[in-house]
Amino acid sequence: MAENDGFRNDWATKDFYKVLGVGKDATTAEIKKAYRKLARANHPDSNPGDNAKHDTFKAVAEAYDVLGDPAKRKKYDEFRQLQATGGLGGFGGGFGGGQGGGFGGGAFNLDDLLRERAGAGGGFGDMFGDLFGGTGATRRTQSRPTKGADVETTATIGFTEALEGVTVSLRLTSDAPCHTCNGTGGKPGTKPHICTTCDGAGFVVASVGGAFSMNETCPACGGRQLVYDEACPTCHGSGRGQSTRSIQARIPAGVKNGQRIRLRGKGAPGEHGGPPGDLYVTVKVSGHRIFGRKGDNLTLDVPISFDEAALGAEIKIPTLSGAPVTLKIPAGTPNGRTFRLRGKGARRADGTTGDLLATVHVQVPATLDPAAREAVEAYRAARADKPLRTGLFEAS
Template sequence: MAEQEFKPEWATKDFYQVLGVSKDAPIADIKKAYRKLARENHPDSNPGDTAKHERFKAVSEAYGVVGDAEKRAKYDEMRTLYGSGGFGGFGGGGGGYRYTGGGSGGGFNLDDILGDRNRSGGFGEMFGDLFSGGGRRTQQARRPVKGTDVESSTTVGFTDALDGVTVSLRLTSDAACPDCQGTGGKPGTKPRICPECEGAGYVVSGVGGAFSMNETCPRCGGRQLIYDERCPTCQGSGRGTSARTIQARIPAGVKDGQRIRLRGKGAPGENGGPAGDLYITVKVTPHRVFGRSGDNLTIDVPVGFDEAALGAEVKIPTLGGAPVTLRVPAGTPSGRTFRVRGRGATRKDGTRGDLLATVEVQVPAVLDAEARAAVEAYRTAVAGKPLRAGLFEDVS
């Protein structure tokens, strides 16, 4: 959890009033007041109560400053210098805090003074580290957390993959425990501030020398509160599983093995955070006649020897449409591919690919007497034109 950054407007906030204590209250009274207010207004104890959530943030902000002796001293000094009456007060304008007291300089912008934390010797140096490292842990309200992403898969037919289809998916994902609503405490029991992190949700650990780092509190798991009695359903983890059925739209033109992302269809978020995403891996069953090559469909067209040699018009099917006539020129070799435009798969822009028809010349396995005589006559006619003569040229 990151440290709070200094905000100029805090110069005009009365953190003692927020906590309901006097300016000279001892630290023990400040801590007692904070714990009472934090317990009463914590989001886990008041789900859906926006007013108390905002109150909790204000209390945490105030305690993060005056609950620490060093920061409290700097805050008191800042309030003395820039509080009401110190320099004539602050006026609005331009989104900053502008001094409007006496003198002839026309005023100054508090944001300009306090915003430059690198200015040597200035007020930025004096107060810029008020909410940065080196001090005590400060509590922050739990931030919204995006839900986890969920993986699933589905199998669709060849035609459905081309046209698009809506499928039902049964999803199981991680979610807040349904009995304790993610608090980890036994329903009906009251929480208390975690004594390990004092409600910060994290602890500071040294990594050698002058360096330190923040780690999630091992006792409360970052929830800032603990329960003396754990939830019997989730054993205090605050987590459970959620099973639900959703309707997912598979877009037209999806390919076999393609991974589709559906935003916001994953696991629900925490503390008002957005849901995660759903990733669906699509498997496409093969078709008996058609194949797929990118946005194009493919088909193998058997033709007879006579059709390939003499030329022919051959009818071929299209997927979901009327048959088309393929004109096979005389002398077409086996393996030649013809293109039928606009009869392929649907693209993302709504246009369609082509149908690629590949000719396969068929050789009959059995010949009757008449057909054999015709083939033998053809052999006699071309006997003087050996097909394989070129194989023996320049061979050494």
């Protein structure tokens, strides 16, 4: 049967009294005593690497979660009695229909029966919801593999390194189990005891209003289920510390300034065999002395003289690789014109490259020697009958 309002079919067939080794008429004190004895003998912290005892500990904690609560125990006993007498139509074997056995008979309504038994109008979900985790949440155990935390860092690289790719060394600090106590929270050499606040369950039940409740991490033991005579002097009982390490990270070619890169499995280490988290690197790219960048294209401002713009010329300009290329300037080139040199830009992710965008800027000399002045004055005289600004005064 699938879960319904937190109910788990496998729990319906478990004998929690047998798990704890007590009789059905055992007192609350006897149940608690049996639980503590079994939990202490089978706790994972006391039996590292013993999977059989780890499984036993989980079963013991599960049984005590039900039998240790008088209200839950009462409902569990009623349910087991109904199951034993056939009042649930062989519930332990499934909910298949049929005559006199399941839901198919028509005259028998399980929800009505459970509503009557529970003394409340909620039916099946209300009667057994809090018995099997009313909110549908499952109890988290300490031995469950947990993925490590993600880590954020920043790397500053050069302009050329961003275009070609580079391997950088990063020093990372992340949350980790305390190195002194290995995450137990206790002073090395001291003995652990079952937490009396949660009775070793690792969680406490908190009311969230009305008939609803939810499990919260025990504030006394932090979910570790054990407490120690003396707290760890390094982490002061928290069980947590910081891990500092250096890693080599590959920044791919073509990365842009401000881009965030995800490196899988390079974050904080996982716990209880869980996978490590991820590392997110925000890349900052330093500027270049003469080159700029526009997407996958490089940009370059190229100064040219008046005569080169007017008469045309072939000039040499640099590329990022260092090998100069020839740029042909046509006669009559205006100031600010951009020329595209294909394949001389930034490398793309697919291995191709962008272009180099060279923008020319006509330079006006601040001073002229006598020969240059004479030449410019001759040019002015030749252009005297062709004023440039006539169109500014024409009526629109």
